[in-house]
Amino acid sequence: MSKKQLFVIGTLMAICVAIGVLLATDWNKTPFGLAGPNDIKLGADAPPVTPSNEVKTLNDAFVAVSKAVTPQVVSIVVTSKTTPSSSQDEGDDEGFGDPFEMFRQYRDRAPQRGSGSGVIITPDGYILTNNHVVEAGTGSIQVDLNDGRRFDATLVGRDALTDLAVIKIQATGLAPAALGTSEDLQVGQFVLAVGNPLGLNYTVTQGIVSALGRGQLNLNQDSDGYGIEDFIQTDAAINPGNSGGGLFNLSGQLIGINSAIATRTGYYQGYGFAIPINLARAVAQDLIDDGKVNRGYIGVKIRNIDAKLARALGVPQGQGVLVSELVRSGAGEQAGLKANDVILEVDDQKVNTSNHLQSVVAQKRAGEDVKLKVYRDGSTFDKMVRLKPRDESEKAVEPALNVDENRSESNDNRAMKLAELGMEIGPLDAQTRKRNAVESGVVVNKVDLYGEAMNQGIRNGDVILSVNRKPVKSPADLQRLIDNASSGDVLLLQVKSQGGSTGLVAVEVKK
Numbered sequence: 001m002s003k004k005q006l007f008v009i010g011t012l013m014a015i016c017v018a019i020g021v022l023l024a025t026d027w028n029k030t031p032f033g034l035a036g037p038n039d040i041k042l043g044a045d046a047p048p049v050t051p052s053n054e055v056k057t058l059n060d061a062f063v064a065v066s067k068a069v070t071p072q073v074v075s076i077v078v079t080s081k082t083t084p085s086s087s088q089d090e091g092d093d094e095g096f097g098d099p100f101e102m103f104r105q106y107r108d109r110a111p112q113r114g115s116g117s118g119v120i121i122t123p124d125g126y127i128l129t130n131n132h133v134v135e136a137g138t139g140s141i142q143v144d145l146n147d148g149r150r151f152d153a154t155l156v157g158r159d160a161l162t163d164l165a166v167i168k169i170q171a172t173g174l175a176p177a178a179l180g181t182s183e184d185l186q187v188g189q190f191v192l193a194v195g196n197p198l199g200l201n202y203t204v205t206q207g208i209v210s211a212l213g214r215g216q217l218n219l220n221q222d223s224d225g226y227g228i229e230d231f232i233q234t235d236a237a238i239n240p241g242n243s244g245g246g247l248f249n250l251s252g253q254l255i256g257i258n259s260a261i262a263t264r265t266g267y268y269q270g271y272g273f274a275i276p277i278n279l280a281r282a283v284a285q286d287l288i289d290d291g292k293v294n295r296g297y298i299g300v301k302i303r304n305i306d307a308k309l310a311r312a313l314g315v316p317q318g319q320g321v322l323v324s325e326l327v328r329s330g331a332g333e334q335a336g337l338k339a340n341d342v343i344l345e346v347d348d349q350k351v352n353t354s355n356h357l358q359s360v361v362a363q364k365r366a367g368e369d370v371k372l373k374v375y376r377d378g379s380t381f382d383k384m385v386r387l388k389p390r391d392e393s394e395k396a397v398e399p400a401l402n403v404d405e406n407r408s409e410s411n412d413n414r415a416m417k418l419a420e421l422g423m424e425i426g427p428l429d430a431q432t433r434k435r436n437a438v439e440s441g442v443v444v445n446k447v448d449l450y451g452e453a454m455n456q457g458i459r460n461g462d463v464i465l466s467v468n469r470k471p472v473k474s475p476a477d478l479q480r481l482i483d484n485a486s487s488g489d490v491l492l493l494q495v496k497s498q499g500g501s502t503g504l505v506a507v508e509v510k511k
Contacts, residue, residue, distance in 0.1 A: 115199070116196070125169040131158045187208075193246070195246070198241055210271065213230055215231065230358065234273075278359075302358075312492035321356075330391075331388040334386075342374065416478075440473045444459065444460055444461065463495065465502070493505045
């Protein structure tokens with residue numbers, strides 16, 4: 001074989017070997033056996049923790065509830081009517097003036113817009129929300145559903161005292177929320193808040209019930225002192241736009257209407273408040289039936305009972321609400337209630353805070369009868385009270401004193417320093433008697449800073465009418481009672497404040 005033939009055969013064999021190598025090469029690997037990019041294994045083979053059945057069940061519950069209740073919550077946009085600017089007549093273009101005046105006039109004349117949330121409560125379009133969400137809706141109220149549909153809404157009615165309102169859209173076949181009960185709630189219970197905060201529609205946040213019966217937050221500035229506050233406190237994140245949205249339990253039941261937040265910035269700082277559904281249900285029913293709330297009142301002014309007051313009254317600590325004053329011709333007075341009575345129960349339901357009692361009674365209508373369990377002077381009895389509507393001109397009745405007719409009047413009318421109570425008292429002069437509409441008592445001239453009297457709410461100018469239910473006619477009368485008391489004893493003072501209200505104050509003698 002010639003060299004030329006051998007060369008051709010060798011070349012062909014080399015080409016065949018090269019083709020074989022190419023066909024056998026794994027192009028996912030780099031030359032020389034190095035790993036290619038698709039051979040680098042990312043992540044571990046298995047999760048580091050296998051969730052327990054309990055954790056999986058809880059996670060599944062959150063998911064299921066979120067899916068179920070989100071369509072029940074709506075977005076509400078409220079637009080107010082335009083208001084003409086009064087700062088400058090239209091067409092007046094003299095001079096340069098304020099370069100931002102045109103903007104300000106436009107802003108003043110432009111419609112104002114606000115937003116919030118609501119919860120569907122009937123298949124035909126009744127929606128429960130907050131009063132403060134819709135009260136400015138003099139222009140239009142627009143409702144967006146979770147499925148993308150948009151409706152114009154009409155205002156059915158609103159109640160400023162509870163900050164609740166009902167609106168209506170023309171729709172059918174809606175899925176309403178399942179209304180639960182707020183009486184069975186417990187601190188620590190999981191809850192979900194659903195609403196439209198900060199324009200982030202249909203947001204779900206999770207938390208727990210942080211406290212129950214939260215009141216005296218003074219959130220309703222237009223309630224004229226009759227605002228009903230018995231909030232569910234939660235740490236589920238609530239922000240502007242959540243108002244009127246729903247607070248749900250893990251059964252998907254609506255247990256509250258989100259209403260407010262505690263904040264120093266205007267945004268979520270850990271504490272939100274919801275109106276209990278039992279109260280919201282009663283208000284919504286009234287608004288749907290009558291367009292207003294036919295609320296019944298006992299006709300009493302009430303206050304909480306602290307530990308010292310409980311000792312002085314002889315009631316177990318943490319039980320009942322004190323009747324400090326009665327409304328003249330009110331339901332309570334007509335039923336025979338007296339100032340300084342302690343209301344323990346309403347219709348067999350225990351009430352231990354004034355805001356809880358308000359909330360329970362607010363669910364009743366005028367004309368309904370309620371059964372009160374009352375504690376008075378060591379005995380407990382029931383009273384039936386027929387609730388009456390609120391009289392805007394109502395006046396308080398002066399609480400009657402348990403006067404000891406055989407008690408002699410002291411002539412010692414000198415001002416005295418009562419160090420044991422942290423205050424200085426003096427006799428009543430004619431002007432003080434007239435100003436406070438009282439016949440006898442002693443006036444508080446001075447209270448010590450952070451002393452016992454100040455800590456219990458006594459202030460300069462208050463008039464002490466009685467001590468331990470016996471009238472006080474001079475400073476010496478009160479001094480003798482203190483002299484006969486031991487350190488740690490509690491005295492029950494009946495005090496008329498400069499604002500005109502009369503109530504009981506328990507002070508501890510500190511010797």
